[in-house]
Amino acid sequence: MHDWTHVADGGPLNRHFLRPAWYDAWEAAYGDDRNWRRPARYLPVEDGAASACILPFSTQRIGPFSFASLCGSYFPSRGIPFRGDPARLAAASLPLLRDIGSSAGVRLGPVPEDDPLFRALAPVLERDGWSVTRRKVGTDFILDNPGGAEAYQKALSNNRRKKIDYYWRKLQEAGDTTLRHFTDAGADWTAVIRDIQTVEVAAWVARDGEPRFLGSRNACYWARLTADPWFSRALNVWIIYHCDAPVSFALALDSGDTRYVIANSFDERVAQYRTGTKIYQKLILDAFERGLERINIGMGDTGYKSGWGARPGPELIDMVAFAPTLYGTTARLAARMQEVLQRFGKS
Template identity: 30%
Template sequence: MNALSSIAPPDLRDEVNALAEADDPRRAFLRACWFEASDDPSLQTHIARDLQGRPLLALPLVAKSVGPLKIPQIAGAYWPFRGAPIDPTTSVEELASALADHTVARELGPAWRLGPAIADDPSLLLLREAAAQAGWHCLERQISSLFCLDLVALRASGSWPSTKGKQKDRWRVRQLEKTGPVRMETFTGCDWTAATRDAIAAIEAASWVGQLDRGGDTKFHDPELRRYWERAAQDPVIAAMIRGHILWVGETPAAFTFGLEAGDTRYCIANNFDQQFNKFSPGRVLLYHDFEDAADRGFARIDWGLGDGGYKGPMGAHEDASVIDLLFVRNPVVARIAAYFWQRGG
């Protein structure tokens, strides 16, 4: 019969990793270590299987609060997105049959959450269609829209970056050099050190985000998020996907970029700069360096996440797919009631 198997994560890593490797290459980071890196004791990883026991879908779930309720949620970092690794060769009918099994329903409970997710992700569309056939009611709310750079089209245009923009950036570097020598350091998850992460944390602390109440959304100044990325990089496959740059002015780290690379896409997860250098825009200088480096290495697109199109647009970004938050509810009456609160951010 179709069933959902729940096993201690170390015992099913190979299956989760195999599903991630079979999935869309842009989702290749959705490996066992990606989910385990949250170090959440409530993590339970389930595998939905077909009649022959072949893994179709991994559901690594952690218990999170939604309003007054505890709801299982797909684990992993918020960015670039949350996802459940899936075998894309499976049919909707096969996956629906697995998700409709009474054992699956009992393990998943009355509701479970997946988000943020990219609305037009083919693997997500397959999961949604199968879940609907299996009797799950999918409640959707929009978070925002992605901003992306089509590196192939921008390079083909012959005008990106613009001549004027390049001249301006060379001028900015000359101004920064009056304070100290400017250099750009590249790191990956395979060769970064504690000193690398300390430098990023120092930039975040000195940035406008770091000055916000509660420290804002920082990836390395926040010790818990820093530990997440350090744990994720213990998987050498994920480590090889991590790549970023630091712009130094003398001995001071002035700006950084940090991202993840999967398939033809570089996910720009974080970038910022030390406010003391604000006048000469080290963050902008480094971002162009980052984007051109990705294009030179054959990446087709930059996924720049959400945010202010006012500064992303002039650098070549365009508004792309919607980013959504999904709640799967089993009972149709409960789903109708929950929909009202879900749309209002409940």
């Protein structure tokens, strides 16, 4: 993979994580997983001036159809690294998308619905005869910086602060307890990821969910990502150790003015102590002390995220553009029929 770091660094601050190492780690770990096929392709686009982007596509098979799909990690989202004028880049990208090979179309998602490049690209594709479908994946919840850590701490209700202190005190009374923050300076990422795995194997996600750190593919992904200097600086991990064992964690990624909460979990044996509240308090205060403008806590809310002051932000959408070819039209009709059959099944 050639180096196009300058493209990512010249784009929106909160999308600086869309850089070569992000895709390299994904391809090494998941490039041939499930319905994905290697190799990934990174197609450069320039407008003849200062604008540029990289189209990061890998092949994804959906039933009998082959699509050129945006690759990279699903969390916090996928995307096209770009700098400059989105409208000019959308127009300049069209010839490459037409010549994408034998694909039925392109899958562009999940991406934030307010991404300026995707907003410019959709009408360009539609005017060229592509059939563009959009599906809502979820809504990100955003916590804005109210003016610093002290201002945020004061805005928390007395009841919430008392509960955080109460459960933390009870956990300490049950055994020796510490909360450690790991970031680039002096972090042994191999040991940190191993401690996260220890938590995850004892968490509900290991039994009923989709683990993010267990298994050889996940281990490969995090080993590749943490080995990169930019991500080593951008990643932040908080782990609670109780009686010398890791029992709770949160992992976040800082990109420009935004902190993304990527994963968190806890050992079910300490569930009664609500360890996540202590970690979230530290994670939030640390972000606002550093001057970050917002924290993206991820999709969905059962009341927990709004309890911290987070509010609905941009929706994540999955956009599929079916090519104006016989193959693309056939795939679009098959997708439409599948949707109809699913609706019949629910009625």
